[in-house]
Structures are given as structure tokens and as C-alpha cells.
Amino acid sequence: MVASNLKMQTKKLKIIPLGGMGEFGMNCLALRWEDDIIVIDAGLMFPESELLGVDVVVPDITYLVENKAHVRAIILTHGHMDHIGGLPWILNEIKVPVYATEFTLAFVEGILEEHQLLDETELIEITPKEKFTIGPFTIEPIHVTHSMVDAVALAIDTPVGVVIHTGDFKVDLSPLDGKLFDLHTFAEYGKRGVLALLQDSTNVERAGFTPSEIAVIPRLDEIFSSTKKKLFFSCFSSSVYRIRIALDLARAHGRKVAVIGRSMVDSTEIAQDLGYINLPQGLIINPGQMNDYSPEQLMVLISGTQGEPMSALSRAAVDNHKYVSIEAGDTVVLSSRVIPGNEKSIFRVIDHLYRREANVIYDDGSHGLIHVSGHGSQEEMRLMINLVRPKYFIPVHGNYGNLRKHAQIALETGAVEHAIVIEDGDVLELDKKDVRKKDKVTTGRIFIDSGSSIDVVEDVVLRDRRILSEDGIVLAMLIIDKRTGKLQQSPEVVMRGFGGADITDEAREVVLKTLKSLSGEEKADYGMVKEKVRSELKRFIQKNTGRRPMIMPVIMEI
Ligand SMILES: [Zn+2]
Numbered sequence: 001m002v003a004s005n006l007k008m009q010t011k012k013l014k015i016i017p018l019g020g021m022g023e024f025g026m027n028c029l030a031l032r033w034e035d036d037i038i039v040i041d042a043g044l045m046f047p048e049s050e051l052l053g054v055d056v057v058v059p060d061i062t063y064l065v066e067n068k069a070h071v072r073a074i075i076l077t078h079g080h081m082d083h084i085g086g087l088p089w090i091l092n093e094i095k096v097p098v099y100a101t102e103f104t105l106a107f108v109e110g111i112l113e114e115h116q117l118l119d120e121t122e123l124i125e126i127t128p129k130e131k132f133t134i135g136p137f138t139i140e141p142i143h144v145t146h147s148m149v150d151a152v153a154l155a156i157d158t159p160v161g162v163v164i165h166t167g168d169f170k171v172d173l174s175p176l177d178g179k180l181f182d183l184h185t186f187a188e189y190g191k192r193g194v195l196a197l198l199q200d201s202t203n204v205e206r207a208g209f210t211p212s213e214i215a216v217i218p219r220l221d222e223i224f225s226s227t228k229k230k231l232f233f234s235c236f237s238s239s240v241y242r243i244r245i246a247l248d249l250a251r252a253h254g255r256k257v258a259v260i261g262r263s264m265v266d267s268t269e270i271a272q273d274l275g276y277i278n279l280p281q282g283l284i285i286n287p288g289q290m291n292d293y294s295p296e297q298l299m300v301l302i303s304g305t306q307g308e309p310m311s312a313l314s315r316a317a318v319d320n321h322k323y324v325s326i327e328a329g330d331t332v333v334l335s336s337r338v339i340p341g342n343e344k345s346i347f348r349v350i351d352h353l354y355r356r357e358a359n360v361i362y363d364d365g366s367h368g369l370i371h372v373s374g375h376g377s378q379e380e381m382r383l384m385i386n387l388v389r390p391k392y393f394i395p396v397h398g399n400y401g402n403l404r405k406h407a408q409i410a411l412e413t414g415a416v417e418h419a420i421v422i423e424d425g426d427v428l429e430l431d432k433k434d435v436r437k438k439d440k441v442t443t444g445r446i447f448i449d450s451g452s453s454i455d456v457v458e459d460v461v462l463r464d465r466r467i468l469s470e471d472g473i474v475l476a477m478l479i480i481d482k483r484t485g486k487l488q489q490s491p492e493v494v495m496r497g498f499g500g501a502d503i504t505d506e507a508r509e510v511v512l513k514t515l516k517s518l519s520g521e522e523k524a525d526y527g528m529v530k531e532k533v534r535s536e537l538k539r540f541i542q543k544n545t546g547r548r549p550m551i552m553p554v555i556m557e558i
């Protein structure tokens with residue numbers, strides 16, 4: 001044997017982020033040992049408003065498709081959409097079993113059912129502290145606390161050492177469901193030696209500790225005490241802890257609860273079925289029963305904190321909801337964060353609420369603590385690093401700056417040997433001796449139009465071109481009198497790239513009918529007008545031509 005033979009290629013573990021590293025959302029990461037690949041999380045991202053007509057964004061999974069034969073499983077850390085929302089799209093391309101905890105699976109089932117993928121997908125329930133094996137990987141889910149219940153980190157035993165992926169977490173030392181953060185298990189792994197720690201970077205800019213979920217109770221209790229009329233409570237429908245707090249307060253303050261909005265109804269039901277909320281008999285009433293109670297006896301749990309135009313809250317805000325109306329003196333609590341990019345639609349809804357003379361309480365820093373983050377701040381990050389003491393530290397979930405900062409924080413603790421910043425598509429090769437970035441695989445963002453998980457667009461520019469060439473474009477021009485809010489003349493509809501029968505006149509009728517169906521207040525809300533015109537035209541055109549053109553409503557004020 002000559003010396004050079006010793007330099008023979010040794011086997012390495014590969015870590016390949018496909019989404020969520022270098023951006024927020026669409027978390028997805030592949031772990032590869034030889035011919036076995038497991039995927040951690042399969043998230044989506046909600047598009048910025050400029051992406052007209054694009055409904056969701058998912059990671060490019062070319063790498064997984066090209067290595068289809070080797071992908072063994074998708075393992076989910078928890079049920080937030082930025083971790084599970086891309087599943088239908090991925091499962092369309094590769095058929096693999098999905099592993100997740102009980103609560104996460106309940107959410108996954110809903111999504112897969114919507115996409116007709118439930119029957120053909122193998123779902124496997126995992127439980128904290130119960131190890132399972134997939135090829136060369138033995139995986140232990142470790143319970144962590146987060147704004148979502150039943151969240152886990154994953155300790156993955158590989159042939160070169162243990163890799164821990166935290167998923168999303170904060171260290172909530174008084175969790176509402178009594179399920180404690182399993183700090184002990186992290187410490188045990190730390191004692192035995194951990195090769196790599198992949199840790200959530202979301203709140204890396206925040207010093208200190210993130211407050212517990214229960215920290216919102218005192219302020220919310222005050223709001224319940226001082227509200228004389230109906231109380232509308234809105235939060236993310238996946239925020240089971242927050243829903244539980246609202247329900248408990250409603251009971252304590254003698255209010256019955258009507259649950260409004262599909263996602264809120266589904267989520268509350270799942271949480272009840274799985275024992276995360278305990279509802280006393282008679283607390284929840286049907287929306288139709290609300291008339292039997294006086295305003296001070298009612299709380300409405302309603303979806304739509306981000307001002308989504310079609311959500312229950314947006315519709316109630318313009319007095320266009322079948323069951324609920326918001327009246328002068330009612331209080332509306334938005335117990336959630338204003339997600340950057342959604343400001344416009346949120347403040348539009350808030351304006352409508354003020355116009356109804358409601359009292360609006362939202363998270364702008366001046367209304368007290370009505371919302372807390374689900375992600376750990378710097379001290380929690382340091383705590384975890386101290387417990388795990390990994391050889392290699394790899395920040396995940398965040399834009400490039402966040403990842404850099406997180407790596408620096410890790411190094412400053414003195415508890416890690418190396419901190420490595422990698423981004424989507426980087427292939428990180430590691431073993432006990434060495435770590436290095438190798439090649440790059442294809443990654444990117446895939447834009448998906450509504451309804452279909454197959455109707456995919458590669459890139460916005462490409463998308464526009466493709467749609468223009470294949471499905472055409474529809475412009476709907478509305479000229480509105482600024483003073484009266486009335487339509488000046490018949491709407492103009494222009495269609496390009498359509499063969500066959502001319503349906504322009506019918507399309508114009510659709511626009512007119514849509515406008516007639518709107519209340520004065522809705523008409524004043526151009527965002528809503530556009531969204532309604534777009535969705536009605538889309539339905540009409542698809543039904544009559546089978547095409548999915550790009551539809552652009554344009555409003556001109558004169
Ligand atoms: Zn999360």
C-alpha cells in the first residue's frame with residue numbers, strides 16, 4: 001500500500017438544505033448517507049403581493065426527484081404551514097411515507113385530503129422518546145415547546161455521529177398543556193457527543209428570552225373584563241394555545257363562543273379531539289344561535305388575522321358575513337403578529353373595523369402583551385447550544401443575515417468547535433474529522449397557482465411568458481368615480497391569446513354582476529374589488545374554455 005491510497009474517499013454524511021436557508025418559510029432539508037435520503041420538513045411560503053395570481057411558493061425539489069429511488073421518508077417537526085404546506089407538491093413527485101407526531105398528522109391529513117393524496121400516502125405516527133429507524137438513520141423525536149402543540153426536534157443517529165435538528169422552538173418553561181420542553185434529553189445527547197446541531201434562527205435578532213405562551217393571559221383578561229359588548233377574538237387557527245386561552249377566558253367571563261371560519265372550526269375540533277382543549281358542555285354555540293344571546297354574553301372566535309380578503313374577519317369587517325356583524329362598541333382583538341408584507345391588507349381590515357366603530361386591539365406595542373412569538377430569542381439559542389455542545393453548529397430557518405448572526409452567537413458561547421453557514425442548495429459534507437461545502441444542487445422557488453398542486457410555474461418571468469403564450473391574458477378595466485364610488489361606464493374586458501368563441505361580452509357581464517353583489521363599503525375597498533373580480537372571472541373562464549389565463553383587474557379612479 002502506498003501512502004496516497006490512504007487518501008481514499010471516505011464516506012461522508014451530506015446535509016442539503018432545499019428551502020428555508022437564506023429565506024423565511026418553505027423549510028425543507030435533505031440528509032443523505034450513501035444511497036439513503038431522508039427529508040426533514042416540507043414547507044411552503046406565502047407569496048409577496050406582487051406575485052399576481054400566485055397562491056403559494058414551494059421549494060424546488062429537483063434534487064429529490066432526480067434521486068427519487070433513494071428518498072426513504074419525509075419527517076415533519078410540527079404542523080405549521082412553513083413546515084408541512086409543501087407536502088402535496090412533493091408527494092405528487094415522489095411517493096414516500098410521512099412521519100410526524102399525532103397532532104401534526106391531523107393537520108397533514110386535512111391538507112392531503114384537499115389534494116386527493118390522503119388515500120395513497122403512508123402516514124406514520126411518531127412519539128417523543130420513541131426511536132425509529134430508516135435505513136442507516138435512527139431517529140429520536142424530542143419534545144420541544146413552540147407556539148404550536150406537539151412539536152419535536154429530531155436527534156438523528158448517523159454512521160458518523162448524531163445530528164440534532166431543533167425544528168422551531170422556544171423554551172416555554174410553563175407550557176399550557178403541561179408537556180415540558182425535554183431539556184434533559186438534549187443534555188444527555190450533549191454528554192454523549194453530538195456531531196452537528198441545526199438550530200432555528202428565526203428570532204436571532206431578539207435579545208433575552210421569549211415570554212411563555214401564558215404571558216398574554218393578564219392583558220387579555222383585562223380586555224375581557226372591560227369589554228361591554230361582543231368580543232371578537234382572532235388568532236392564527238393553528239395557535240392552539242392561544243385558542244385555549246381565549247376559550248378559558250370566555251368561560252370565566254360568562255361568554256358563549258361561536259367559532260367562525262373554516263380553518264378555525266377545523267383546528268378547534270382537532271385540538272378538542274386530541275385533548276389539547278377541554279370544552280365544558282354548552283360553551284360553544286352554533287353561529288345561528290348567536291341571536292339568542294346579548295352582545296356581552298358572546299365571544300366570536302374568528303379566522304383572518306392577516307387581512308386575507310376572503311377570510312371571515314375581512315368579510316365581517318365590511319358587514320358581509322352570513323352570521324356575524326360587528327357593531328359600534330364591539331371589541332376586536334387581533335392576537336397575532338403583523339407579518340411583514342401583510343401590513344396593507346391588515347390595516348385595511350382594521351380601518352373597516354374602525355369605520356364600524358369597533359374597538360380594535362392589535363399587536364403594535366401600545367395595546368399591551370396580546371401576542372408572543374413562538375420562536376426562542378438569543379438566550380434560548382445559547383441555552384440549547386450549551387446543552388448540546390455540538391462539534392458543528394449549522395443555523396437554519398432565516399435569511400442569510402440571520403444565519404450569519406446565529407453562527408456568531410454560537411461561536412461566542414465557546415460550546416461549539418465550528419459554525420458553518422450554508423444556504424439552499426449547498427451540499428455540506430461532514431464526518432467526525434472534517435466538514436466542508438461541496439457542490440451545489442438545483443434549488444429555487446416554485447410558484448403554484450390556486451387549486452392545483454400540479455399547475456406549477458418555474459419563475460415569475462417564465463410564468464408570465466408561459467401563461468401569456470399558452471393561456472392568454474385577461475384585462476378587466478373598471479373606471480370608478482372617486483366621489484360617488486360608482487362605476488363610470490360598462491367595464492372593459494380585453495382578452496388576448498384566446499382562440500375559439502368570443503366570450504368577451506359574457507365576461508363583461510360577469511364583472512358587472514360581481515360588482516353589483518358588492519356592498520358600498522366593499523366597493524370602496526379596491527383590494528377586495530380586484531380579488532373578487534379576479535376570482536369570478538377565473539371561475540367563468542376556466543369553466544367555459546378550460547384555460548387559466550393571467551387575470552389582471554385594473555381600477556382607474558376619475
Ligand atoms: Zn413553527
Ligand SMILES: [Zn+2]
Pocket residue numbers: 027080082083168
Ligand atoms: Zn417555522
